[in-house]
Amino acid sequence: MQLDxxxxxxxxxDLPIPPSLVWECWTSSEHIPHFFVPxxxxxxxxxxxxxxxxxxxxxxxxxxxxxxxxxxxxxxxPERRLVFTDTYTEGWKPAPDPFMTAILDLAxxxxxxxxxxxxxxxxxxxxxxxxxxxxxxxGWGIVVxxxxxxxxxxxx
Numbered sequence: 297m298q299l300d301x302x303x304x305x306x307x308x309x310d311l312p313i314p315p316s317l318v319w320e321c322w323t324s325s326e327h328i329p330h331f332f333v334p335x336x337x338x339x340x341x342x343x344x345x346x347x348x349x350x351x352x353x354x355x356x357x358x359x360x361x362x363x364x365x366x367x368x369x370x371x372x373x374p375e376r377r378l379v380f381t382d383t384y385t386e387g388w389k390p391a392p393d394p395f396m397t398a399i400l401d402l403a404x405x406x407x408x409x410x411x412x413x414x415x416x417x418x419x420x421x422x423x424x425x426x427x428x429x430x431x432x433x434x435g436w437g438i439v440v441x442x443x444x445x446x447x448x449x450x451x452x
Contacts, residue, residue: 297399299415303424305432306415309440313447315375315402315410321447322378322400328354331442334435348372351386370397377401383419394419396427412440 299306311318321327323346329339333356340362341355346369353366368386371379383394396416403411414436418424 297401297415300417302421303418304415305418305424305428306413307433307436308411308413309437310405311410311412311440311444312407313410313444314408315404317447317450318402318410318412318443319375319378321443327446330446331439333358334438335442345386346372349386349388352380353386366391371399375402395423414440 367382381397399415401413
């Protein structure tokens with residue numbers, strides 16, 4: 297995938313959990329609330345219909361404010377790639393002010409772990425800059441740490 301340095305933010309980490317478990321956590325409404333936003337923020341609700349065009353709707357609590365984030369899945373390649381966006385909502389209804397498209401790439405490592413690459417693609421350099429200034433690298437890094445801690449606690 298060719299990254300655009302003006303509009304794409306991306307990082308890669310090697311995780312000590314298998315791609316199957318990373319995938320399970322990212323694609324289940326049951327698991328998302330345990331890692332998806334940096335603590336102390338919370339996921340209050342998550343509704344997933346795991347199919348291309350299916351909903352990926354989440355409701356967060358951030359500093360006491362309730363935030364709705366509705367989107368759809370664009371690409372689903374089990375245990376390899378998950379792409380979702382808030383550019384559209386279910387039924388391909390365009391969102392009035394989309395923020396990003398997220399791309400998660402998973403690759404198995406020889407030790408049983410996962411090479412995890414998270415990319416956020418934005419419509420403009422301004423949106424990418426705003427996301428970077430909001431703390432993309434720290435925030436998404438915390439999320440992946442929370443994912444690992446949660447997944448390891450599942451005992452699978």
